[in-house]
Amino acid sequence: MPEKRPPDARDYFAAERTYLAWIRTGLALMGFGFLLARLALGNQLRSMGGNVLADADPSRYFGVALVMLGVLTTAAATVIHVRTVRRLNTGEPFVGRPTWVGILVAVLLAAVGTLMAVYLFRS
Numbered sequence: 001m002p003e004k005r006p007p008d009a010r011d012y013f014a015a016e017r018t019y020l021a022w023i024r025t026g027l028a029l030m031g032f033g034f035l036l037a038r039l040a041l042g043n044q045l046r047s048m049g050g051n052v053l054a055d056a057d058p059s060r061y062f063g064v065a066l067v068m069l070g071v072l073t074t075a076a077a078t079v080i081h082v083r084t085v086r087r088l089n090t091g092e093p094f095v096g097r098p099t100w101v102g103i104l105v106a107v108l109l110a111a112v113g114t115l116m117a118v119y120l121f122r123s
Contacts, residue, residue, distance in 0.1 A: 006091065007088040007089065007091065011088055012085070012088060015081060015084045015085060015088065016081075018081075018084075019077055019078075019080075019081040022073060022074070022076075022077030022080075022081075022101065023074060023077060025070075025073055025077075025105070026070040026071070026073040026074035026077065027070065027074075028070070029066050029067070029069050029070030029073060029105075030066070030067045030070030030071065031070075032066055033062075033063045033064065033065065033066025033067035033068075033069070033070060034063065034067055035063070036059055036062055036063035036066060037059065037060045037062075037063025037064055037067070038063070039059070040057045040059045040060050040063075058115075058116075058119045059119075062112060062115065062116050062119075065108075065112050066112060069105065069108050069109070069112070072104075073101060073105050076100075076101040076104070077101060080099075080101060
């Protein structure tokens with residue numbers, strides 16, 4: 001059984017840096033989603049006399065999806081950070097494993113990006 005060692009300040013600082021990086025990622029997703037939803041590509045094309053798209057502009061839905069992904073990323077990062085600090089405080093050993101938040105964000109971004117590419121290709 002691995003021995004328990006007292007946590008070092010560097011461990012807490014590393015956890016804090018990781019947490020802040022996830023917060024920045026969540027904020028970037030929310031900001032980009034808000035921008036995408038507000039600019040609504042279909043409305044811009046209609047006002048420029050381009051192709052008239054359906055009333056339901058998918059840009060708005062893609063933007064809302066990115067905002068929600070940012071919210072979920074921030075919430076999940078908070079839960080993981082609290083859990084990590086708790087483990088540091090109790091001296092539990094860490095086992096290296098992939099971050100489920102990172103994998104989930106990557107998969108959802110790939111899905112939204114694919115849907116956006118299909119939409120842009122068809123319009």
